[in-house]
Amino acid sequence: MADKRDELLDAACERFRASDLKGLHLESLARQVGLSPQQAREMFPDSDGLNRAVYERALIAMAAESVASLPGSGIGRQLEHLLRQRYGFLVDHRESSRDILFGVISAGGGWRDPFEDQFWRFSVQVVALLEAAKRNGEIRADADHVVAARAFVSYYLTGILLALRNDTTSADQACDFTFPLVSALLESLR
Numbered sequence: 001m002a003d004k005r006d007e008l009l010d011a012a013c014e015r016f017r018a019s020d021l022k023g024l025h026l027e028s029l030a031r032q033v034g035l036s037p038q039q040a041r042e043m044f045p046d047s048d049g050l051n052r053a054v055y056e057r058a059l060i061a062m063a064a065e066s067v068a069s070l071p072g073s074g075i076g077r078q079l080e081h082l083l084r085q086r087y088g089f090l091v092d093h094r095e096s097s098r099d100i101l102f103g104v105i106s107a108g109g110g111w112r113d114p115f116e117d118q119f120w121r122f123s124v125q126v127v128a129l130l131e132a133a134k135r136n137g138e139i140r141a142d143a144d145h146v147v148a149a150r151a152f153v154s155y156y157l158t159g160i161l162l163a164l165r166n167d168t169t170s171a172d173q174a175c176d177f178t179f180p181l182v183s184a185l186l187e188s189l190r
Contacts, residue, residue, distance in 0.1 A: 005043050007033045012054045013061075021051050021096040055093075055100060059118050062089045067125060075133035079152065079182055080175065082125060083159065087171035087178075090163050098164050119153055126152045130189075139189040148189055155181045 011032050012024050026047065030040035044050040066085035071077045090097045130145035139145070159178035163169050 004033060004035055004039070008035065008040060008043065009053055009057055012050060013057055016054050016058055016093075016096075021055070021093075021099070024050055024054060026050060051096070055096060056117070058093070059089070060121075062086070063118070063121055063125070073136070075129055075138045076183060076186055078129050079126065079186070080179055082122070082129075083156065083175050083178060083182070084171060086122070086156065087159055087163050087174040090160060091169070091171040091174070094164060094167065097160075101160070101164060119157075122156060123149050123153050139186070143189040145189075148185060151185055152182060155185075 008029055011029050015024055015029070024047070026040050026044060027037045030037050044053070062085065066082055069085075070081055126149040127145060130139065130143075130148055133139045134141060134143065134145060155178050158181070159174040162177055163171060163174035
């Protein structure tokens with residue numbers, strides 16, 4: 001049954017790419033992968049559970065893709081690349097990203113785990129990049145890269161809020177606002 005759950009999630013992720021969370025109708029997805037509606041409801045008793053699983057899977061795939069396509073060198077270029085990839089994802093899925101962010105900050109929001117997981121993953125990626133930059137001599141050996149990574153994550157969140165505040169802010173605008181902060185922090189680490 002785990003294979004069918006993965007197959008259902010794969011089909012849901014394909015629809016998500018095309019139509020965001022609006023295209024996720026459990027019954028039609030179940031038929032598409034050869035499950036009964038009842039079997040699908042056993043896997044995902046409510047639409048929130050399906051939406052959360054799909055969004056989380058899409059975020060993980062985007063994060064892996066952005067790391068795989070990183071520029072070979074230059075900590076500044078690498079961090080800018082990660083920000084542009086992540087802001088691009090959020091803008092491409094603006095409506096669901098807003099809903100999820102509101103779910104995270106609301107008192108009873110059930111989206112906290114996947115969203116916080118993505119901040120943790122981003123932080124781990126940034127720490128790894130800063131450690132490599134330290135080894136390559138791009139930043140000082142005594143620079144506190146863990147604290148710097150926390151600052152980068154807070155800049156990332158600032159860009160998220162900017163990107164999601166209205167329907168006209170682009171991923172590039174969010175990055176153009178955020179990246180000077182990142183650059184200033186990087187400069188202080190050199």
